Amino acid sequence: MTTIEITLPDALAAEASGAGLLAPEAIERLLRDKLASDRIVRLQDARAALAADPPEVLTRQEINEEISAYRKGQRLAAGS
Numbered sequence: 364m365t366t367i368e369i370t371l372p373d374a375l376a377a378e379a380s381g382a383g384l385l386a387p388e389a390i391e392r393l394l395r396d397k398l399a400s401d402r403i404v405r406l407q408d409a410r411a412a413l414a415a416d417p418p419e420v421l422t423r424q425e426i427n428e429e430i431s432a433y434r435k436g437q438r439l440a441a442g443s
Contacts, residue, residue: 371379379385384393421429 376385383389
């Protein structure tokens with residue numbers, strides 16, 4: 364576990380404490396919710412970017428060539 368210290372204005376600290384928001388469980392929940400929300404926003408941004416500029420569609424042959432090249436690289440890296 365990590366211990367953190369934060370500095371808040373007195374009025375905000377009192378109000379947050381009164382609402383139970385300074386309890387470790389509450390802070391953990393707030394942080395996890397914020398991190399999840401940020402991940403969703405990044406995912407939505409990535410989806411919008413892909414929709415605006417979709418990648419080139421590969422043919423089945425191109426996909427197989429990419430797979431073969433990857434496998435060859437893996438064999439070479441393994442010394443086979």
